[in-house]
Amino acid sequence: MSKKDSFLVNRLKSVGHAYKGVVHLIKTESSIKIQVCIAIAVTITGFYFDISNTEWLIQIVFIGLVMSLEGMNTAFEHISDFVHPDTHEHIGRIKDIAAGAVLIAAVSAVIAALIIYIPKIF
Numbered sequence: 001m002s003k004k005d006s007f008l009v010n011r012l013k014s015v016g017h018a019y020k021g022v023v024h025l026i027k028t029e030s031s032i033k034i035q036v037c038i039a040i041a042v043t044i045t046g047f048y049f050d051i052s053n054t055e056w057l058i059q060i061v062f063i064g065l066v067m068s069l070e071g072m073n074t075a076f077e078h079i080s081d082f083v084h085p086d087t088h089e090h091i092g093r094i095k096d097i098a099a100g101a102v103l104i105a106a107v108s109a110v111i112a113a114l115i116i117y118i119p120k121i122f
């Protein structure tokens with residue numbers, strides 16, 4: 001196998017691992033399931049209100065941002081529970097900060113959605 005082939009094969013394998021991670025996340029995390037439902041609902045709403053290309057871009061970026069941060073938050077929870085299964089102040093803080101990052105993105109996404117849709121509804 002040439003060097004180029006092995007590079008491509010390795011990239012494909014990495015995508016496969018990442019795909020497995022996404023499937024695991026969706027199967028096991030209730031917050032991600034809710035976020036997928038919200039993503040589907042706002043996508044339907046986007047088509048209904050015929051939002052502009054810029055509004056689609058903002059909506060897609062926020063959906064990706066919230067869901068990818070949720071994935072990182074879950075990864076932090078797994079690492080925390082693995083390295084320190086017992087209750088510890090630092091573990092609690094690490095989990096709170098990771099969850100806080102998701103909250104910041106989610107609040108920003110809600111504000112962006114209000115800016116996009118309120119003028120179209122009223």
Ligand SMILES: Nc1ncnc2c1ncn2[C@@H]1O[C@H](COP(=O)(O)OP(=O)(O)OP(=O)(O)O)[C@@H](O)[C@H]1O
Nearest residue numbers: 029077084085086087088089091092093095096099
């Ligand atoms: N080992 C621990 N030590 C101290 N506090 C913890 C510990 N585990 C969890 N906590 C506290 O409980 C909160 C919830 O943690 P948990 O791991 O249950 O996440 P969660 O938000 O319920 O996420 P999920 O629904 O994905 O399980 C944390 O943000 C933290 O404040």
